[in-house]
Amino acid sequence: MFSKILIANRGEIACRVIYTARRLGIRTVAVYSDADRDALHVTLADEAVNIGPAVASESYLSKQKIIAAAQRTGAEAIHPGYGFLSENADFAEAVEAAGLVFVGPSPASIRAMGLKDAAKALMERAGVPIVPGYHGDAQEPGFLAEQADGIGFPVLIKARAGGGGKGMRRVDRREDFAASLEAAKREAKSAFGDDAVLIEKYLIKPRHIEIQVFGDSYGNAVHLFERDCSLQRRHQKVIEEAPAPGMTEEMRSAMGEAAVRAAGAIDYRGAGTVEFIADVSDGLSPDRFFFMEMNTRLQVEHPVTEAIAGVDLVEWQLRVASGEPLPKSQDELAINGWAFEARVYAEDPSRGFLPATGTLAHLRFPEGDVRIDAGVREGDTITPHYDPLIAKLTVHASDRQSALAKLTRGLEQTQVAGTTTNLDFLIRLSRQPDFAAGHPDTGLIDRDVEALTSARQPDDGALAVAAVAEAGGFAGATGGDPWLSLGPWQLWGEANRPVTLHYDRGQTHCRVTAKGRALFSVALEDRSIPLRLLAGDREARRIEIDGRQSNVTVFEASNGTTLFMDGQTHHFHRHDPLDGGEEAAAGGDRLIAPMPGLVKIVRVREGDVVAKGQALIVMEAMKMELTLTAMRDGIVESLNVGEGDQTSESAVLLSLRPEDAT
Known part of the structure; x- marks a missing residue:
């Protein structure tokens, strides 16, 4: 086993790895940007090394700085966490070339699954069912539109690189395809440096079910059962559970075997997740699930698997990376009870899940039998530089109904002041009738979005x-x-x-x-x-x-x-008498930046005539694109930003005047 490891990440996953390493007697090294100098993961680690400014490309995404920090501190291995460089084959290769151990799969395995089109072709050869669609190299917009026509709408445009819902668009009509393709490619290029996409049939009533797999260096591979991650918004998971409701032993066996075949096809080592989409229009069936992608890393939702399987997946990662065989065989693994995980974010569901910033002036988590994974504490600030996750709440009980009741209670007992959160949305979602009855699907939130997200006035x-x-x-x-x-x-x-x-x-x-x-x-x-x-x-x-x-x-x-x-x-x-009131808050004749961010696209010039609802400016903030639209009909009187500008929250981006104004 290692004596010292470096964690190439931040926030709750860095803290999560530190806790397990500490239990195993392993010293830890954290890395931090200037914005994270006083962050929780820095405080928890035995040592910490500054790796640059707040912008991730110059700190958490800098391969050279991270490897240098490991060498400087005498770390033997690097744990990448999830996100950032966790699925970067070049980084894994550079770590090994520096004489360090990468706590994860081989660079070859990462590359095999890194591009969704190539991965699907490989899985098809391995006998793993795939979603009908176009997974080729040709990227000419007209050609892709023809492929979409041939597949039949609705279709899903997906970036072939990366994950997390970036570069992904559902398209229901042919006339919307060109604009959706442009937006998906732009977002994919920004997030992954690769704007290539694939086109797939969009299943009308799908469930997102994934299988946790684990392999070692001796050719052994197991699955640790399934997680249902169907509750999503913008293709981002919200509440996950394990096992999947309604799952039969026949289908669990079929999916588990397919996932292990997928891992075996690329000689997989370490923790990974094979993601499937299941057509549940007639219920769960072992002949209607399809491979979507494989995440060659630990998943955010891994605690629900740990809860039902009774294992520590980070400990397994460290043991396998240090050369040990898998701690358990497939026959030794069994499901115990039910678990849920909910992700508490700084965001405003009533405003399209707009990410929020702010200082956590008051932060209280439920006491008792609720697992809290957090990378922040009271007094910390949610900045625009990184993902606005506050904490994950995980609960475990003997059955689904008891576990769900425990989740709702835990969410109700969570208190956050200083920023807007999605807590009320999560509580409502945990009580949503279809979900509570065990019938989740990926369209549930969108179908019930008004009831789940509307601002609730005080009684x-x-x-x-x-x-x-x-x-x-x-x-x-x-x-x-x-x-x-x-x-x-x-x-x-x-x-x-x-x-x-x-x-x-x-x-x-x-x-x-x-x-x-x-x-x-x-x-x-x-x-x-x-x-x-x-x-x-x-x-x-x-x-x-x-x-x-x-x-x-x-x-x-x-x-x-x-x-x-x-x-x-x-x-x-508290009302400020100098405030302009509701008209100023709503923007009035001014388009206001809802949060700090980067101006990606400016679609108008001064003097242009615009209509209410017309897209004017596209911003990127906290890992998502925001399209800002015209507040009313008018003429662009002044334009205060250009493409590539960084803007602050509440900055006036442009002003309008009525068309008949002189």
């Missing part, structure tokens, strides 16, 4: 708690002189104060009346809400609203108050 109880907090009632209830704690509240009679609460897309005027140190009445239009503060402190309290008791956490910051109540998060911001 009367949340408004009452926020009003009391804004009026200073929580501070006054913690003890001391009640009159001093009430501050400017009146001293005789019932003290009362008007409060205006501002929240997403709305505001509420109310009046708070103090009837005692811990008893209040909140008037909301034509109704009054009695609220009593019971046990607790200024932040976490037991409250009684109209005769019903519950727990609430109130986090107050300079820019507003965040409530965590009844499994929901409500943010109330």
